[in-house]
Amino acid sequence: MAKTRVVVAMSGGVDSSVAAALLVRQGYEVIGIMLRLWADQAGADAATNVNRCCTPEAVADARAIAHLLDIPFYDIHAEGIFKQRVVDPWVTAYAEATTPNPCFNCNRSIRFGFLLQKALALGAEYLATGHYARVARKADGRFCLLRGKDEKKDQSYVLHVLGQRELAHAMFPVGDYTKDEVRAMARDFGLPTAERAESQDLCFLTQGDYRGFLVRHAPEVARPGPIMNTRGEVIGQHEGLPFYTIGQRKGLRLTTRSAQAEPLYVIRLDRANNALIVGSAGELGARRARVRAMHYVSGEPPAGPLRCSAKIRYKAREAAGWLYPDPDGGATFAFDEPQRDVTPGQGLVCYAGDEVIGGGIIVSDS
């Protein structure tokens, strides 16, 4: 019988390399594909391109690993579609005075959009990635997305955009392991990337410098303006709203002395007035978060309010509360305890135990 064909999204890094190696060992017919994504070219010389994705070296690493595993390997261009579906909306979100997470669009439109279609066109049944998450099938036949085994590395948050169609074709081979186990396996498999440092920042930025990126590519979204307290008094000057996020304390240049009596935090980005609103720790925090278009992994919203927990940032701690689906497709999450940094633009992702219920982009904290 013919082997089941699986396409692995390879990056040259350790996680996707081990994913590929595991699938080969499990007896799949594995095909490696590396996507060439758009990356900021400014200042991207050899010394500074630490986080720039798809460098010639990364392509060579991925190709070498595919060669080692004796699997076909294709690096295919996706710069245009990535720029259009991921980078441009990310810039637009900053222009709208929010703090976006581009990984959602990437997973939806690029990895499990563009690349999944390529995989299916190649006759593959599955697309595997090196994400730390798991897919399971419920008794009713539906697929569910589960947290990865390694709590510290869990990436289910950025995968909440997947639905039934995508999960039916998704595999996350390293999701059943911890990062340490993955590194150990990489060594056992003899993969040369076992010890490679992890990239932390957005893949298309040079050295994670999103400020420089915005200044170069969208200077109009970063206009200086007033810093105001909640009483409406101007107490300083900001350099452009995209350079601040809710809960931020450092880097605020305040001119009024009295304002510095207690620490001040960013509590709101006021787009209409291009003003940065700051306040005390006591003024920070919200009991609710509203999401405009709530996506449910199961494909259907719950019948009524749902007791679950929510993450409001990739690295945030989960908070318990109630999810109230709205008839308009949005949702409101009511936290049991006020959350400090509810930030428009970030994702609110709901969990029931290890299972991802769904999520959406936060539009407001009320």
Next chain:
Amino acid sequence: MRPYWREVFGNAASLHHFGREAAAALDEAHAVLGCAIGARAGEVIFTGCGSEADNLALRGVALAMRRTGKREPGHIITTPIEHQAVAATAQQLKDLFGFDLTFLPVDGYGRVDPDDVRRAIRPDTVLVSVMLANNEVGTLQPVREIGALCRERGIPFHSDAVQAPAYLLLDVNALNVDSLALSSHKFYGPKGVGVLYLREGTPYIPPITGGGHERGRRPGTVNVAGAVGSAAAMKYVSHQREAQSARLAALRDRLIAGVLDRVPDARLTGHPTDRLPHLASFVFKDVDGESLLMALDVEGFAVSTGSACTSGNPEPSPVLLAMGIPPAWALGSLRVSLGYDTRPEDIDALLDVLPRCVERVRRYGLSDG
């Protein structure tokens, strides 16, 4: 080739006896190549690749023919279906050196009409470049007629013949060319060796400057083993060419008939008969050429596509667009090159998997979600 990696390691440009041995081998390689194309040994220049041969010819001749002191140093005529080695060089001659550039029209088969060449020629025309056989669709060009026109007017005529030598007998005098570019791996020689034929007396300024290698027309240490391998390959194809071309043309036609019969919404590209004997090329409506190429590769068929997917938003091949093929078809182009080793069973096997692959690639077209 093998002795020239180790035993005969002399630099052909050196006077000492090691060098002499290599120089003798290189002389022989020039003679073999020259003889194969009806040229003198001294008119053959070994280069690093076919692209380099095209570059040397276009830039070397255009710059030598430049009308000094004029706002436009001269006029170059070429086609919209050239390989990038010619297209990009011509474009650079325009952009950086100020030459005026005319692209000849091509018909639906990708063929140039010599009458259009006649009409395009101007008093300031310094160079005409028309490929012998197109690499994407295989159509043969009326090079002999175009060459004759150029000769009457004293205009140097270059032809990129990279696709041809394994299948067509080339004679530089019959073809009326002043320069001709070849690439050794296209006639079963080593990769990374090109050949430029440059007719004695053709105006030429060496674009690479340096020592006196290749009579100063391509300075730089010559790849002796590569040149020897090239010559051996040229001898080999000279013996095989006639029989193989006839055999492959029959297989090609069988492949073409099979594809048009079994794959819905498929068209042959290029001229049905006046084409390279080993090359079949198609377009399929609403198919992503890159996905089709990968799907066939996974099935064990190494084919190519003319559509360049350089960004994730596929771009149709300019060659196919120039031939008037609509973009929705041009995006799904497929080129199948047969070779001396291709057997009838290979054609049958491809005909077996291709309809399925096309169907699947069509079904999972690029998502717009």
